[in-house]
Amino acid sequence: MQLEGKTALITGGTKGIGLGVAIAMLDKGMKVMITGRTKTGVNQVVKKLSRKYKANIAGHAANVVNLKDQKAAVSALKKQWKKLDVLIANAGVGHFHNIEDLTTKQWNETIDVNLTGVFNSVKASIPSLKKSKGYIITIASLAGANFFQNGTAYNASKFGLVGFTQAMMLDLRPYDIKCSTIMPGSVSTYFNNRKPSKKDAWKIQPEDIGQMVMDLLEMHPRTLPSKVEVRPFRPPSSYK
DSSP states (O other): OOOTTOEEEETTOSSHHHHHHHHHHHHTTOEEEEEESOHHHHHHHHHHHHHHHGGGEEEEEOOTTOHHHHHHHHHHHHHHHSOOOEEEEOOOOOOOOOTTTOOHHHHHHHHIIIIIHHHHHHHHHHHHHHHHTOEEEEEOOGGGTOOOTTOHHHHHHHHHHHHHHHHHHHHHGGGTOEEEEEEESSBOSOGGGOOOOGGGGGSBOHHHHHHHHHHHHTSOTTOOOOEEEEOOSSOGGGOO
8 A cells, every 4th residue: 555645543543552553654644533532632642743744633532432423533534634544443441350350340341442442433434445445453462362360351352353353354355445453462552541661661662563554554455464463572571
């Protein structure tokens, strides 16, 4: 895919992986709309990025658990740039508790955001992506292939997301829409209300995922890396 001038919608694009992908796209000359749950948060990031990227960055407040919000975000992007070429379904949450302590509210939020939220973003985007023969990339996790203690909700959501994306890839292939899922290990982000620090130097950085997204988009049309696992090269003990 020739990237300059292409348009992208990124859910959860105000920080972390979503923001890292947005910057990588903007550096390639793409036009990017980021979404987040609050108008204030979205506007702050758009204002900051517009100093460098000017009219190529836009934002829209939208909650992925609301299908109407996702349809409105796609409509806003198309009103501004006429078409949608790429969807990055990135928004996610994590609750990590023993099954006995995990609350129904935490379970529902994890599944609603990490799995149903992607369904909503995809459903809202498919009509436009059919026209552009576009690309859908979901951000899953190595937790979608490796279970761990206190991970019942998160594992369930990410195992489901990996399966969802792989099946969706088969459904949408006849329309020339590509679908891939990226499954990162430990990433230095604000995920789960923690702040990145110097101690995170061993982890994958958001810009690394941004580079990976660019590699997928620029892959030859005949080739589709449908599932990509990525992990830190060295363990935490390597960095002191």
